[in-house]
Amino acid sequence: MIRIHPFKALHPLKRLVTQVSCVPYDVVDRAEAAALARDNPLSFLHVSRSEIDLPESANPYADEVYARAALNFKALLKQHVFIRDSMPCLYLYRLQRGMHIQRGIVACCHADDYEHDIIRKHEKTRKDKEDDRTRHMATIGAQGGLVFLTYRDNAGIDDQVRLIEATRPSYDFTAPDGVIHTIWRIRKTESLVNAFKEIPVCYIADGHHRAASAARVARERREANPSHHGMEDYNWFPSVLFPAGQLQILSYNRCVRDFNGKTEAEFLAAVRAQGTLTTPAPQTPVVPGHVSMYCAGRWYDLALKPEATEDPVSILDVSLLQSRILAPILGIADPRTDKRIDFIGGIRGTQELEQRVHSGKAAVAFSLFPVTVRHLMAIADAGQIMPPKSTWFEPKVRSGLLIHTF
Numbered sequence: 001m002i003r004i005h006p007f008k009a010l011h012p013l014k015r016l017v018t019q020v021s022c023v024p025y026d027v028v029d030r031a032e033a034a035a036l037a038r039d040n041p042l043s044f045l046h047v048s049r050s051e052i053d054l055p056e057s058a059n060p061y062a063d064e065v066y067a068r069a070a071l072n073f074k075a076l077l078k079q080h081v082f083i084r085d086s087m088p089c090l091y092l093y094r095l096q097r098g099m100h101i102q103r104g105i106v107a108c109c110h111a112d113d114y115e116h117d118i119i120r121k122h123e124k125t126r127k128d129k130e131d132d133r134t135r136h137m138a139t140i141g142a143q144g145g146l147v148f149l150t151y152r153d154n155a156g157i158d159d160q161v162r163l164i165e166a167t168r169p170s171y172d173f174t175a176p177d178g179v180i181h182t183i184w185r186i187r188k189t190e191s192l193v194n195a196f197k198e199i200p201v202c203y204i205a206d207g208h209h210r211a212a213s214a215a216r217v218a219r220e221r222r223e224a225n226p227s228h229h230g231m232e233d234y235n236w237f238p239s240v241l242f243p244a245g246q247l248q249i250l251s252y253n254r255c256v257r258d259f260n261g262k263t264e265a266e267f268l269a270a271v272r273a274q275g276t277l278t279t280p281a282p283q284t285p286v287v288p289g290h291v292s293m294y295c296a297g298r299w300y301d302l303a304l305k306p307e308a309t310e311d312p313v314s315i316l317d318v319s320l321l322q323s324r325i326l327a328p329i330l331g332i333a334d335p336r337t338d339k340r341i342d343f344i345g346g347i348r349g350t351q352e353l354e355q356r357v358h359s360g361k362a363a364v365a366f367s368l369f370p371v372t373v374r375h376l377m378a379i380a381d382a383g384q385i386m387p388p389k390s391t392w393f394e395p396k397v398r399s400g401l402l403i404h405t406f
Contacts, residue, residue: 044400250346
């Protein structure tokens with residue numbers, strides 16, 4: 001079963017929470033992070049994306065980036081921006097975006113549960129990004145972002161959450177993107193810890209690199225500790241566990257910069273040979289098996305019929321798009337490394353896809369039907385890997401809110 005562990009979180013002073021908390025480090029690029037943190041020296045982005053405080057020419061993986069992250073973190077601590085709970089706690093974290101609400105328990109999870117596949121994965125990690133977060137965590141001695149986990153719904157946990165939600169929260173604020181973040185501190189933790197013992201496995205929804213890096217830090221620390229016993233703080237990493245039934249997955253769309261040496265007419269002819277192409281079409285597909293494609297100022301509906309198979313990966317729309325269009329026609333053999341493809345989270349809308357094509361940054365864009373949590377779990381249970389950038393979970397949890405130190 002999954003183990004959850006209360007911890008003494010570092011969290012911002014209530015009056016500073018909107019200044020300190022920030023978007024996850026990996027949903028913005030350097031320029032976007034710099035813009036969000038501009039004129040706000042308390043933003044946790046100065047820790048999680050410390051390259052924004054260095055010249056733009058600085059290598060994001062240079063020694064000085066990690067040294068600056070540690071320096072910035074120490075500066076926030078010295079300014080007493082954070083307070084630490086006096087006893088180990090769990091936390092209820094509620095997110096509300098429009099009419100959508102989801103409620104998760106923030107706790108520490110054990111690196112061994114990650115290693116032993118009790119915490120299941122559905123994506124491969126990139127070595128450069130895993131190396132980066134491993135070094136970042138090890139250098140600052142803390143994890144400021146939460147790994148986003150999900151589990152199959154459990155009525156007993158839901159009942160406890162409802163009782164906690166009826167009490168006064170510790171934080172209740174609206175972020176600049178309009179998402180309402182509400183957090184309750186849970187001091188009496190035994191009942192919830194026991195309830196999660198009924199959960200046999202959980203799944204990484206978002207944060208594969210954070211989880212992999214935390215597990216690497218744990219391995220490195222235990223190898224350097226001859227008295228290691230398994231319960232040291234470095235063995236644990238902060239997570240938020242949401243019931244699957246409350247999650248909202250948006251599409252993760254694609255843009256490709258050119259037609260791979262083809263003319264527009266040649267490209268369209270090649271696509272028609274792979275599926276049924278019709279226009280006009282909606283900007284977002286309304287059923288699985290269809291992709292909305294934007295090219296030369298027009299939306300097309302591309303129907304891609306899957307082969308008869310029990311393989312849960314190959315039937316995904318994102319897999320069909322990759323195997324039928326991106327690889328054979330556009331030459332995108334490995335979307336993890338090819339610089340000609342960009343991935344656009346569904347939260348940005350189809351207007352972003354159109355803008356990229358209109359501006360010349362892309363020749364063609366693809367709007368996908370969202371993957372379901374059921375697909376994610378089936379693939380993880382089968383020990384398989386989803387194609388890269390298949391899921392975009394929304395709303396996002398904030399970083400710098402509940403920090404775990406080790």
